[in-house]
Amino acid sequence: MNQRSVLVTGGAAGIGLAIARGLAAQGHRVLLADISDSVHAAADSLATPQAPVHGHVADMGVEAQVLGTAQRAAELFGGCDILVNCAGVSRKRDGQPIPPVEVLTEDWERVLRINLTAPFLLSRELLPGMRQRRFGRIINIASRAGRTFVAPAGVDYAASKAGLIGLTRHLAGTYAPDGITVNCIAPGRIETALSSLSSPEIIAAAAKAIPVGRLGNTDEVAAAAVFLASEPASYITGVCLDVNGGVFMA
Numbered sequence: 001m002n003q004r005s006v007l008v009t010g011g012a013a014g015i016g017l018a019i020a021r022g023l024a025a026q027g028h029r030v031l032l033a034d035i036s037d038s039v040h041a042a043a044d045s046l047a048t049p050q051a052p053v054h055g056h057v058a059d060m061g062v063e064a065q066v067l068g069t070a071q072r073a074a075e076l077f078g079g080c081d082i083l084v085n086c087a088g089v090s091r092k093r094d095g096q097p098i099p100p101v102e103v104l105t106e107d108w109e110r111v112l113r114i115n116l117t118a119p120f121l122l123s124r125e126l127l128p129g130m131r132q133r134r135f136g137r138i139i140n141i142a143s144r145a146g147r148t149f150v151a152p153a154g155v156d157y158a159a160s161k162a163g164l165i166g167l168t169r170h171l172a173g174t175y176a177p178d179g180i181t182v183n184c185i186a187p188g189r190i191e192t193a194l195s196s197l198s199s200p201e202i203i204a205a206a207a208k209a210i211p212v213g214r215l216g217n218t219d220e221v222a223a224a225a226v227f228l229a230s231e232p233a234s235y236i237t238g239v240c241l242d243v244n245g246g247v248f249m250a
């Protein structure tokens with residue numbers, strides 16, 4: 001297997017950290033970008049002599065820092081073969097979603113910048129190198145809330161994730177002839193800090209509606225990402241893979 005260069009945003013915790021662990025275990029070189037400076041400890045915990053893992057502190061809501069992250073990947077690895085856009089935020093008030101008519105413009109814009117604009121900017125910066133090398137994988141972590149109505153999600157979050165699915169499809173179609181696949185994963189409710197922002201009542205009701213009978217865990221999302229990043233997944237592009245315990249059958 002070829003050793004690839006990987007960038008995972010939101011890689012200090014939760015789903016991003018699990019994906020980075022999975023890709024480092026494949027022997028790839030990894031750069032983790034995160035707003036939290038715990039990203040350095042996370043990187044140290046994953047590194048092996050064969051698979052160096054670097055941490056980089058950056059806010060995906062600030063364009064200059066997003067571009068700085070692409071630049072860091074270029075300095076370290078000469079580019080990036082596998083981009084995983086995982087950094088994402090969801091705003092709650094006392095464990096409840098904020099009603100659409102009460103969402104402030106500045107909060108809407110920040111959610112959109114982190115969840116949707118940053119994946120676009122990183123794709124824009126890194127796709128030329130992928131095209132040149134005729135290999136690339138972009139994996140966007142969307143959400144069930146971008147696929148269907150999920151009341152606890154919040155309007156800004158739902159819109160950003162639906163947009164990410166559209167971005168995925170457009171990039172997939174455009175770069176399909178170049179050896180680049182672009183896919184997204186739409187997790188249902190996965191046990192992380194982000195999902196625990198919802199009240200215990202909301203979480204219990206969500207779990208009841210899942211055919212598998214429980215929330216998902218981060219390794220179950222990471223397994224899907226590692227597969228989509230792999231070379232044998234070369235004929236899969238433009239898909240949105242639902243990792244949600246069978247919720248769409250219910």
Ligand SMILES: NC(=O)c1ccc[n+]([C@@H]2O[C@H](COP(=O)([O-])OP(=O)(O)OC[C@H]3O[C@@H](n4cnc5c(N)ncnc54)[C@H](O)[C@@H]3O)[C@@H](O)[C@H]2O)c1
Nearest residue numbers: 010013014015035059060087088143189190192193194195
């Ligand atoms: N947990 C779920 O149930 C669930 C469901 C569907 C989709 N998702 C998506 O999965 C992704 C990861 O979520 P998670 O549950 O692992 O969350 P998490 O809160 O456990 O981890 C998110 C990571 O992103 C980082 N981050 C937050 N804002 C950032 C910013 N502005 N710039 C850079 N890094 C930032 C955090 O510091 C953290 O390390 C998100 O895009 C989320 O929308 C999660």
